[in-house]
Amino acid sequence: MLAKRIIPCLDVDNGRVVKGIRFVSLTDAGDPVEQGKRYDAEGADELTFLDITASSDKREIVAELVRRVADEVFIPFTVGGGLRSVEDIRAILRAGADKITLNTAAIENPGLISDCAETFGSQCIVVAIDARTRPGKDGWEVFTHGGRQAVGMDALEWALRAQELGAGEILLTSMDRDGTRDGYDIELTRAVVDQVRIPVIASGGAGRVEHFYEALVDGGASAVLAASLFHFGELSIKDVRSYLRSRGVEVR
Amino acid sequence: MSHVAIIDYGVGNLRSVEKAFAAMGCDAVVSGDDGVLQSAERLVLPGVGAFASCMTALRARGFDSLVRERAAAGTPLLGICVGMQMLFEVSDEFGTTDGLGLLRGRVRRFANDLVVPQVGWNRIRQRRQHGLFAGVEDGAFCYFVHSYYCEPENTDLMVGETEYGVKYASVVANKNICGVQFHPEKSQHVGLQMLKNFCAR
Numbered sequence: 001m002l003a004k005r006i007i008p009c010l011d012v013d014n015g016r017v018v019k020g021i022r023f024v025s026l027t028d029a030g031d032p033v034e035q036g037k038r039y040d041a042e043g044a045d046e047l048t049f050l051d052i053t054a055s056s057d058k059r060e061i062v063a064e065l066v067r068r069v070a071d072e073v074f075i076p077f078t079v080g081g082g083l084r085s086v087e088d089i090r091a092i093l094r095a096g097a098d099k100i101t102l103n104t105a106a107i108e109n110p111g112l113i114s115d116c117a118e119t120f121g122s123q124c125i126v127v128a129i130d131a132r133t134r135p136g137k138d139g140w141e142v143f144t145h146g147g148r149q150a151v152g153m154d155a156l157e158w159a160l161r162a163q164e165l166g167a168g169e170i171l172l173t174s175m176d177r178d179g180t181r182d183g184y185d186i187e188l189t190r191a192v193v194d195q196v197r198i199p200v201i202a203s204g205g206a207g208r209v210e211h212f213y214e215a216l217v218d219g220g221a222s223a224v225l226a227a228s229l230f231h232f233g234e235l236s237i238k239d240v241r242s243y244l245r246s247r248g249v250e251v252r
Numbered sequence: 253m254s255h256v257a258i259i260d261y262g263v264g265n266l267r268s269v270e271k272a273f274a275a276m277g278c279d280a281v282v283s284g285d286d287g288v289l290q291s292a293e294r295l296v297l298p299g300v301g302a303f304a305s306c307m308t309a310l311r312a313r314g315f316d317s318l319v320r321e322r323a324a325a326g327t328p329l330l331g332i333c334v335g336m337q338m339l340f341e342v343s344d345e346f347g348t349t350d351g352l353g354l355l356r357g358r359v360r361r362f363a364n365d366l367v368v369p370q371v372g373w374n375r376i377r378q379r380r381q382h383g384l385f386a387g388v389e390d391g392a393f394c395y396f397v398h399s400y401y402c403e404p405e406n407t408d409l410m411v412g413e414t415e416y417g418v419k420y421a422s423v424v425a426n427k428n429i430c431g432v433q434f435h436p437e438k439s440q441h442v443g444l445q446m447l448k449n450f451c452a453r
Contacts, residue, residue: 002416003373003393040440045373045395071271076395076438096267098438121301123369123397168369168397197364199371222367252373252393 003252004216005045005223006240007201008230010035012081013052015065032065036073039230042237044075045252048101048171048225051081059088063095070096078126080171086115093120101171103128104144107151107158110165117166125169126201127162131155131188132175140188147175155188156195163196170196171225174204181207181229189219201225209235209243216249256451257292259319260284261309264300269332272437276448289318294451295327299334303343303359303400306334307351316352323354328428330450336424336431337402345400354429357404366417369399374414376422376434376442382411383453384423384430384446392442394422394434401433 011018016030028034036047049069051062062079069077079092080101089100106113106127116125130147131140140155151158159170172192174185182205189202199222202215206226215221229235241251256278258266266282273280280296283289297319299306310316323329331339340351343359351359362368373393378385401420404410412423414433422433430450436443 001374002370002396005372067267070268074272074275074438074440074444076397076435093265096265098265098268123300123371169371197367198369199367222372 066095113165122168177205184215193220256280297335331431394439
């Protein structure tokens with residue numbers, strides 16, 4: 001049986017991990033490669049790097065990071081953040097990333113999803129959707145630009161459209177839950193999972209081991225992503241895996 | 253002369269495969285050079301994306317004949333992911349497309365009621381002993397990303413089996429020709445061990 005995946009996410013700026021992380025044994029805690037190796041050793045099923053570099057030579061900085069990670073980490077890794085063109089993506093994949101995520105650029109130009117799927121294959125195109133509950137609980141609204149701009153689009157419709165355009169996976173972040181540690185938005189996760197046939201990665205709100213179980217079993221997600229919870233060492237990937245296994249969820 | 257040559261025909265990122273061999277102390281090189289591919293002791297045929305575009309790219313460089321000739325001469329050959337699928341006669345992806353025909357059988361799509369592509373870690377059940385499995389536990393997890401799977405005509409070729417809606421061939425082997433549907437270069441120690449075993453065969 002296919003195992004459910006646990007994916008830690010790291011924020012990277014100028015090739016360095018910026019969110020604090022309490023891996024005291026690391027010689028260089030800001031080094032994405034060191035942190036990647038550590039998560040790899042802990043049993044992470046994949047790694048996701050969210051790049052927030054704003055400088056103009058961003059592409060080269062990110063490519064260099066990807067090259068270094070590819071040399072050392074033998075699990076799949078995904079790079080997202082500000083990728084805007086087929087050429088941007090080609091550079092990142094060529095440097096050794098296994099998948100890339102598209103968010104704002106895909107909303108502004110949905111054809112980018114199909115262009116990338118045709119050029120590189122759907123298997124490496126993850127469409128990231130940031131969604132927030134609409135007033136009156138009337139579904140979920142899609143946001144871009146790091147959650148600052150409402151798009152005027154329904155999250156379920158966008159997920160379906162992304163799949164039709166050739167997305168290989170959906171990375172679904174609940175903005176209502178992100179950072180709250182109140183648990184993933186199960187209703188949103190379930191609604192998107194029921195809408196599409198491609199894997200959905202639930203993100204936003206993890207605070208306890210039970211939350212991972214809920215997203216995977218009640219929400220039906222194929223994978224769960226968490227950032228700060230793992231960074232600050234409150235929970236380890238091992239804790240999550242043993243809990244899930246004890247509740248009968250297939251994990252690696 | 254290089255020990256292992258990873259065939260570069262312009263498809264996908266081959267750096268990870270090269271690094272994985274290197275991590276296991278195997279001398280591997282990514283190459284699209286006819287001379288290197290002709291003289292390598294072992295060949296790896298990678299592949300990602302669509303079956304048809306992989307076959308087209310391989311043919312465009314004349315490597316389809318090269319792979320067939322070297323395989324017929326007994327050179328150890330390992331197909332990875334779509335590279336494994338290309339070893340077979342035909343794929344159902346986008347109509348039907350001919351493969352290399354080194355192994356008899358076809359490539360089919362997973363059933364529609366499944367989440368497709370299959371993305372993630374799944375178990376390899378060892379149906380029989382094989383050199384590729386040396387030091388690998390039965391039921392070990394490897395990382396898969398695919399929508400199509402191989403169906404060998406002769407089920408004896410199916411040395412490793414994985415379950416996703418159906419039980420399908422995740423590792424095939426026939427004499428010097430073998431293939432793995434998962435990505436050994438992304439499957440941590442299990443995948444790396446299998447790459448090392450390929451070098452030792």
